[in-house]
Amino acid sequence: MSHELRVVCLGGGLGAPTVMAGMRAHTAEITGIIAVTDSGRSTGKVRIALDVPAPGDIRNAIAVLAEGDPVLKRLFSHRFETDKSPDLNGMAFGNLFIAALAQQEGSFRRAVEEAARLLGVRGKVLPVTLYNTHLCATLADGTVVEEEVNVRREGKARIERIFLRDADVKAAEGTCEAIAAADLITLGPGSLYTTVCACLLVPEIGRAISEARGLVVYIGNTTTQPGQTDDVTLSDHVSAVLDYLGGTGLDMVLLNDDAPPPHLRDHYAERGMRYLEPTADEIARIERLGVRVATAAIIDKWSGPREQWSKQDTIRHDAARLSDALLGLLDARRPRLRAVQ
Numbered sequence: 001m002s003h004e005l006r007v008v009c010l011g012g013g014l015g016a017p018t019v020m021a022g023m024r025a026h027t028a029e030i031t032g033i034i035a036v037t038d039s040g041r042s043t044g045k046v047r048i049a050l051d052v053p054a055p056g057d058i059r060n061a062i063a064v065l066a067e068g069d070p071v072l073k074r075l076f077s078h079r080f081e082t083d084k085s086p087d088l089n090g091m092a093f094g095n096l097f098i099a100a101l102a103q104q105e106g107s108f109r110r111a112v113e114e115a116a117r118l119l120g121v122r123g124k125v126l127p128v129t130l131y132n133t134h135l136c137a138t139l140a141d142g143t144v145v146e147e148e149v150n151v152r153r154e155g156k157a158r159i160e161r162i163f164l165r166d167a168d169v170k171a172a173e174g175t176c177e178a179i180a181a182a183d184l185i186t187l188g189p190g191s192l193y194t195t196v197c198a199c200l201l202v203p204e205i206g207r208a209i210s211e212a213r214g215l216v217v218y219i220g221n222t223t224t225q226p227g228q229t230d231d232v233t234l235s236d237h238v239s240a241v242l243d244y245l246g247g248t249g250l251d252m253v254l255l256n257d258d259a260p261p262p263h264l265r266d267h268y269a270e271r272g273m274r275y276l277e278p279t280a281d282e283i284a285r286i287e288r289l290g291v292r293v294a295t296a297a298i299i300d301k302w303s304g305p306r307e308q309w310s311k312q313d314t315i316r317h318d319a320a321r322l323s324d325a326l327l328g329l330l331d332a333r334r335p336r337l338r339a340v341q
Contacts, residue, residue: 003029004027004028004029005026005027005029005183005184005330006027006029006031006178006181006182006183006184006214007020007023007027007029007030007031007182007183007184007185007186008030008031008032008033008178008179008182008184008185008186008214009023009030009031009032009033009185009186010032010033010034010128010185010186010187010188010196010199010205010209011033011034011035011186011187011188011189011190011195011196011199012034012035012038012057012060012061012190012191012195012198012199013035013057013060013190013191013195014060014064014190014316015188015189015190015195015219015317016032016033016034016061016186016188016190017032017060017061017063017064017065018064018189018316018317018318018319018322019186019189019219019317019319019322019323019326020032020061020064020065020123021064021065021319022318022319022320022321022322022323022324022326023184023323023326024065024122024123025320025323026323026327028122028123029123030065030122030123030124031123031124031125031126031174031175031178031182032061032065032123032124032125032126033126033127033128033175033178033179033199033205034057034058034061034125034126034127034128034199035054035057035128035194035195035198035199036053036054036055036057036058036127036128036129037053037054037133037134037135037148037164037194037198038054038056038057038148038149038194039054039134039135039147039148039149039150042056042079042090042091042092042095043055043056043092043095044147044149045087045091046091046095046096046099047132049099050099050102050103051132052098052099052102052108052132053108053127053129053130053131053132053133054148055094055095055098055099056092056095057195058098058112058115058125058127059076059077059092059094059095059097059098059115061125062076062094062112062115062116062119062121062125063076063077063094063119065116065121065122065123065125066119066120066121067119067120067121067122068118068119068120068121069119069120072118072119073119075093075094076093076094076097076115076119077092077093077094078092078093078094079091079092079093080093094115097115098111098112098115099111101114101115107130108127108130109126109127109130109172109173112125112126112127124174124178126172126174126175126178127172128171128172128175128199128202128205129169129170129171129172129202130170130172131166131169131170133164133165133166133169134146134147134148134164134165134166135147135148135151135162135163135164135165135193135194135198135201136151136162136163136164136165137151137159137160137161137162137163137193138159138160138161138162138163139156139157139158139159139160140157140158140159140160141157143156143157146165148194148198151193151194151228152191152193152194152225152227152228153227154226154227154272155227156227158230158231159193159228162193162194162197162198162201162244163201164201164202169201169202169203170202170204171202171204171205171208175204175205175208176204176205176208179205179208179209179212179214180208180211180212180213182212182214183214183215183330184214184215184217184326184330185209185212185214185215185216185217186217186218186219186326187199187200187209187216187217187218187219187241187250188218188219188220188221188241189219189220189221189222189317190221191225191228192221192225192228192229192232192237192240192241193228193229193240194228196218196241197240197241197244200241200244200245201244206244206245206246206249207246209245209249210245210246210248210249211249212249215251215252215329215330215333216249216250216251216252217251217252217253217254217326217329218237218238218241218250218252218253218254218291219253219254219298219317219322220234220237220238220253220254220255220256220276220278221237221276221314222256222260222275222276222299222314222315222316222317223268223273223274223275223276223314223315224272224273224274224276225273225314226271226272226273230272233276233282233285234253234255234276234278234282234286235282235285235286235289237276238250238253238286238289238291239289242289242291250291251291251292252291252292252293252294252329253286253291253292253293253294254294254295254296254298254322254325254326254329255276255278255283255293255294255295255296256278256295256296256297256298256299256317257278257295257296257297258296258297258298258299258301259275259277260275260299260301260315261301264301264305264315265315267305268305268313268314268315273314275315278293278295283295294325294329296321296324296325296328297321297325298317298318298321298322298325299315299316299317299318299321300315300316300317300318300321303316
């Protein structure tokens, strides 16, 4: 390959930034296309007050990839602790920082660019859309819920279909071009509906991925997620991603085959999260969908559970192991690419 490896990582939370963190050891040509429909506590307050797309996942991606001043990086992730103000308590400073930049620059996209520049991000972080829209879902009992925090709420009926509140939502400038130029496009890991598929609801994004010449890989989740995927199997995850892609364009799914130690598995099982094991039956079901399956040791088995602000923790992926596995998939594909060329 004559040019430097070009990678696009689509998603949000800590999933896409983990992939980006691993791949930046191998290339500087990394673009994160990040979800902006979160409506949780800190992000939700900023969205309501300042009328901007959700900055929380963008903040995460910038913080993970920041190579600049370590004090500024810590400040960007700092959450206020105060019992004097319920609005300020738990607020991530980085969310306010991005929102302030959006007001100053007159553009959410410019705000994200400036934040990334100030924190010394290697690569690019782009919002999937600049529209301040909300994620909605139709549930199995016919109920319609609006806003991401309600779509992922525990104790409701199963999610049947997700959609965006606003019609004709456009992709942010630069996103489709990055996808078209990429050698590797990763989807996830992360919340199936509220992160991965939420990004695919932007029509231009789904179309660009389905038409991409690069290798498109969905990185499977390690566990089910209460409120979203309680009874959803690995093959159901892949089927949903394929569905929101428009039925085509997903080349491979990468699944973990390194069983987590019992203490980790038990910890999450007690919290309603079932480990998603890549059994022969599940792999066969995925392959019947027309998607090739690769398995590799890609989880972090050594770090303990994390405290997540108002979000669920899960068995996380390991950045270095993930990047090694993804580069292996690319190496296996290159002879075929050269034959096509």
